[in-house]
Amino acid sequence: MTSWTLAAAAAAAALVCCGPAAAQFKNSDDAIEYRQGALAVMGHHFGLVGAMADGKVPFDARAAQANADLVVTLAKLPWSAFVEGSDKGDTNARPEIWSWPDKFKAAAQRLQDASVKLAAAARTGKPDELRTAFGATADTCKSCHDDFRKKH
Amino acid sequence: MTSWTLAAAAAAAALVCCGPAAAQFKNSDDAIEYRQGALAVMGHHFGLVGAMADGKVPFDARAAQANADLVVTLAKLPWSAFVEGSDKGDTNARPEIWSWPDKFKAAAQRLQDASVKLAAAARTGKPDELRTAFGATADTCKSCHDDFRKKH
Numbered sequence: 619m620t621s622w623t624l625a626a627a628a629a630a631a632a633l634v635c636c637g638p639a640a641a642q643f644k645n646s647d648d649a650i651e652y653r654q655g656a657l658a659v660m661g662h663h664f665g666l667v668g669a670m671a672d673g674k675v676p677f678d679a680r681a682a683q684a685n686a687d688l689v690v691t692l693a694k695l696p697w698s699a700f701v702e703g704s705d706k707g708d709t710n711a712r713p714e715i716w717s718w719p720d721k722f723k724a725a726a727q728r729l730q731d732a733s734v735k736l737a738a739a740a741r742t743g744k745p746d747e748l749r750t751a752f753g754a755t756a757d758t759c760k761s762c763h764d765d766f767r768k769k770h
Numbered sequence: 771m772t773s774w775t776l777a778a779a780a781a782a783a784a785l786v787c788c789g790p791a792a793a794q795f796k797n798s799d800d801a802i803e804y805r806q807g808a809l810a811v812m813g814h815h816f817g818l819v820g821a822m823a824d825g826k827v828p829f830d831a832r833a834a835q836a837n838a839d840l841v842v843t844l845a846k847l848p849w850s851a852f853v854e855g856s857d858k859g860d861t862n863a864r865p866e867i868w869s870w871p872d873k874f875k876a877a878a879q880r881l882q883d884a885s886v887k888l889a890a891a892a893r894t895g896k897p898d899e900l901r902t903a904f905g906a907t908a909d910t911c912k913s914c915h916d917d918f919r920k921k922h
Contacts, residue, residue: 652810652814662795666794
C-alpha cells in the first residue's frame with residue numbers, strides 16, 4: 619500500500635467513523651482482524667448481559683454494569699476499521715457499508731446510543747429495565763446485520 | 771459439555787483470572803475467539819501508542835491517552851478465556867498456561883500493572899515518559915509470549 623493509498627484509506631475511515639482513538643491499520647487484513655475482534659469481544663459481553671436480562675443466569679447488578687460498560691467501550695471501536703478496500707478478504711462485510719456510508723454511520727451510532735442506555739439501565743439494578751434496554755440494543759445489532767452483513 | 775464440565779471450566783477460569791466481568795464461554799472455540807479478539811484489539815491500540823512513543827507519528831497527548839486507556843481496559847479481558855480444554859483448536863497457547871497457572875497469572879498481572887503506568891505516563895503529556903512506560907509494557911508482552919505462546 620502506498621503512502622497515498624494509506625492516507626486515502628485513513629481519510630475514508632475518518633469519514634465513516636470515529637472517536638478519540640481513531641484507528642490506523644497496516645492493511646485490510648489487519649483492519650478486518652481488528653473489527654472482528656472488537657465485535658466478538660463486544661458480542662460476548664453483550665451476551666452475558668442478555669443472559670441476565672433473559673433470566674438465564676441470576677441477576678447480578680455489579681456484573682451487569684461491568685459487562686454493559688465494556689459494551690459501551692467496545693461499541694465505539696469497530697467502525698474506523700471499515701477502511702476502503704477491506705470489503706475483500708475474510709469478511710462478511712457487504713459493499714453497502716461503503717456505498718451507503720451515511721446509513722452505515724447512523725447504524726453504528728444507534729448501537730452506541732443504545733449501549734449507553736443499556737449501561738444506564740444496568741445501573742438501576744432493575745432487571746425489567748435491563749431487559750428493555752437489552753432488547754433495544756439487540757434490535758440495533760440485528761438491523762445493522764440485516765443491511766450490512768452478508769447472509770450465510 | 772456437561773454442566774459439571776462447564777462448572778469445572780468456570781472454576782478453572784476463576785483460578786487463572788479475573789475481574790468484574792468474569793467471562794463465561796459456550797465452548798473452547800468461543801473462548802479462543804474471545805481472547806484472540808481482545809489481544810488483537812489491545813495490540814492494535816498498544817501499537818498506536820508505540821508509534822507515538824517511537825516518534826513514528828507526531829505525539830498527540832489526547833490520542834495517546836485514549837489508546838492507553840483502551841489498553842488498560844482490554845488488558846483485563848483475555849485471561850478468563852484460557853479455560854480448561856482451550857489449549858486445543860486454533861490457538862497458539864502453550865500447555866504451560868495450564869500447568870503453571872500461578873506463573874501465567876503473574877505474567878498477566880504484570881501487563882495489567884504496566885498498562886496502568888502507561889496510561890499514567892500518557893497523561894503527563896511527556897513523550898519521554900511515554901516511551902519509557904511503553905518499553906516496560908512491551909517487555910511484559912514479550913516475556914509472556916516467550917513463556918506461554920507457541921513459536922512460529
